[in-house]
Amino acid sequence: MSNLSNPDVSHPVGSWVAAWIAAPQLPSTGFTPNWSQQGFTRQSVRQVVRVSAPGQDVRIRLSHAYGTAPLRITGATVARSAGGAAVAPGSVRRLTFDGARSVEIPARGGAASDAARLPLAKGESVTVTLYFEGTTGPATFHAQGFTDTYRAEGDALDSVSGAEFLDRTESWYYLSGVDVSGGPGADAGAVALFGDSITDGFGSTPGADRRWSDALAERVARPVLNAGIGGNLVLNDSAWYGERGTARFARDVLDQPGVATAVVLQGLNDIGFSEAHAQGYDRPTFHPAPVVDARQLVEGHRELIRQARARGVRVVGATLLPLKGSDHWGPRAAGVVAEVNRWIRTSGEYDAYVDLDKALGAKGDPARIAGRYDSGDALHPNDAGYVRMAEELAEVL
Known part of the structure; x- marks a missing residue:
């Protein structure tokens, strides 16, 4: 130009x-x-x-x-x-x-x-x-x-x-x-965080730059990018919450200048929207809400991994956060979350993983987010929770 x-x-x-x-x-x-x-x-x-x-x-x-x-x-x-x-x-x-x-x-x-x-x-x-x-x-x-x-x-x-x-x-x-352009520290490539409202920063203090991405940027020398969309789904498009993750991943992450690492934290909405709908939370925000099992969600994650590998981008999987007590939680949802997290930890399909589920879980009730990290809805972290997430991820990067 x-x-x-x-x-x-x-x-x-x-x-x-x-x-x-x-x-x-x-x-x-x-x-x-x-x-x-x-x-x-x-x-x-x-x-x-x-x-x-x-x-x-x-x-x-x-x-x-x-x-x-x-x-x-x-x-x-x-x-x-x-x-x-x-x-x-x-x-x-x-x-x-x-x-x-x-x-x-x-x-x-x-x-x-x-x-x-x-x-x-x-x-x-x-x-x-x-x-x-x-x-x-x-x-x-x-x-x-x-x-x-x-x-x-x-x-x-x-x-x-x-x-x-x-x-x-x-x-x-x-x-x-x-x-x-023309600045130091970009040689290692940017880190792009890909996900839903937790990545977007819901529950953090507005106007204070206290999202997960902000906390990570303060702890690593590399550029950090936030590719979250609140409510986004891995497997389905939403009029409110954007194209499905597998469709928007290339545009919102892989096409960004200088990206070398993608971190995927997504799936709670795929699991939880149908749970919320079944419990009577009949809001337009909780649609589409098909019942999604762990196998389907794992295949969605595998598609993200394939796309990243095809572009030479390192891809890190993040375990899904605890959600007990939230409007996304129920016995079926709990089982699917546990199964997906087990796959992220043990399959070796991601280049690396960060165990956010373990880091934020409450002592004595690890399926629930610890009180000191809870923004108040048992689903989204607060400022301290986002700092804890960034600390864990910085160790993996």
Whole structure:
């Protein structure tokens, strides 16, 4: 891509590594209000993300995976975050796409910006601001960001104070990746965490960057990427929770720049949705809810392993967390979880495994998540639980 019209670019650009990602989802209702179904018209959207690798140059990647008509991005900027919607003075960089300040993305397509020179430290938060002069239609997004995204009327691309950004949600829109180049520590390759709401960060403190991925990034020298989607299933598509894991794994993990290791923690929803449905939790979120046995789930994991091996990516299996006492639990679910975890531990089919079930289980009742790690629903860890998970995984990596 040409960089000729952008004075903030650097030359030449080395190889890119993903420093932050979000898995795209179909526009839909979520647990908290979002703007995905209404989209944007003559509005700016400012999104704050935390990069897990340092670099001298930065670029963004945008996904229009679920769009049905071309999407026009009128302008885009990247800057260092100064908290909330504010940015650090002097850090705003106008982004270009093939040398132009606007880009049209075809339906179901994507785009990457040209490089911009913005030295970033590992763990630093950056803002990405997009301006839409026209009407976007429903927006490809990531539902559960657990951090604030801001909206302003009109063109606020260059706003430093962020005062124009009066509206907020906790979702990300169109932004699917932030890549860096020219920084140390990426030679070993990025680690991508693949899974459902536990990977996405449900139960962690919103706005505090305390997901499993954040805790791991603080403990390893490699970039760490979060490819979780809350509610995602290994074997079935969901209108709420994304394409099935076996279908989205290549896009959301294997295609990411610089990925060398994938960690798979997924299957509790495949097991637990039917259990919740049988107990009378008849919510639209618990569909589809077929009864899934251990053999079927193991085959789903084997498909993920095959895909990773075909791309030369090391793949680590994580045992499913304790779920006793949650709305996903019952005698049948308990049996399937135990069988799947036994396979992960003993089959040798994963390149390595991390035993999160054992690490988070309560003493005297290992089928239940320990109280000190429980966010309150007997299913999702709290901040301390995510730290414990990261400690265990860091030993395996």
